[in-house]
Amino acid sequence: MAVYCFDFLGFQETLKKMxxxxxxxxxxxxxxxxxxxxxxxxxxxxxxxxxAKLQQSHLSRQTNIRNCITLSATTxxxxxxxxxxxxxxxxxxxxxxxEQRKLRVLQSELNVEDIIKERTxxxxxxxxxxxxxxx
Numbered sequence: 001m002a003v004y005c006f007d008f009l010g011f012q013e014t015l016k017k018m019x020x021x022x023x024x025x026x027x028x029x030x031x032x033x034x035x036x037x038x039x040x041x042x043x044x045x046x047x048x049x050x051x052a053k054l055q056q057s058h059l060s061r062q063t064n065i066r067n068c069i070t071l072s073a074t075t076x077x078x079x080x081x082x083x084x085x086x087x088x089x090x091x092x093x094x095x096x097x098x099e100q101r102k103l104r105v106l107q108s109e110l111n112v113e114d115i116i117k118e119r120t121x122x123x124x125x126x127x128x129x130x131x132x133x134x135x
Contacts, residue, residue: 005068008102015065015109021057022120025050029127047124047132054124058117065109072103 004010021028028050032043079096086092 005071008105011068015061018057018061018064019116021053022116025054025120025123029123032127032131043128043131047128051124051128051132051134054120058113062110062113065106065113069103069106069110072099072106075099076103 004014032046076096076099079092079099082092083089083096
C-alpha cells in the first residue's frame with residue numbers, strides 16, 4: 001500500500017487501512033476452535049499465518065512512518081535554512097511551523113504503533129500460545 005507523506009490526511013487514512021489486521025485480531029482469533037472442535041481446524045497453521053500477517057503489517061507500517069519522519073525532517077531542515085536566510089518571510093515561517101507540527105504528529109505515530117502492537121500480540125498470545133510459539 002502506497003503511503004504519501006506530503007498528504008497528511010491521506011497518510012493517516014492509509015495507516016488506518018494498514019492497521020485493519022490489528023483492529024480485527026479478535027475476529028481472526030475467534031476462528032480458532034475451542035477444545036471440543038480442535039480436530040477440525042489446523043490451529044497451528046492458522047496462528048502461524050496470522051503471526052506472519054501481523055509481522056509483515058507491523059514492519060510495513062513502521063517503515064512507512066519512519067520514511068515519512070525522515071522526509072519531514074529533511075523538509076524542516078530546508079525550511080529552517082530558508083527561514084534563517086530570510087527571517088522576515090512570513091510564508092516560510094508559516095510553512096516551517098506547520099512542518100514542525102507534522103513532524104511531531106508523525107513521531108507520535110511511532111508511539112501509537114507500539115501500543116497497537118502490544119495490544120495485538122497480547123490478544124494473539126492469549127489465544128495462540130497453545131498452538132504456536134514465535135521464534
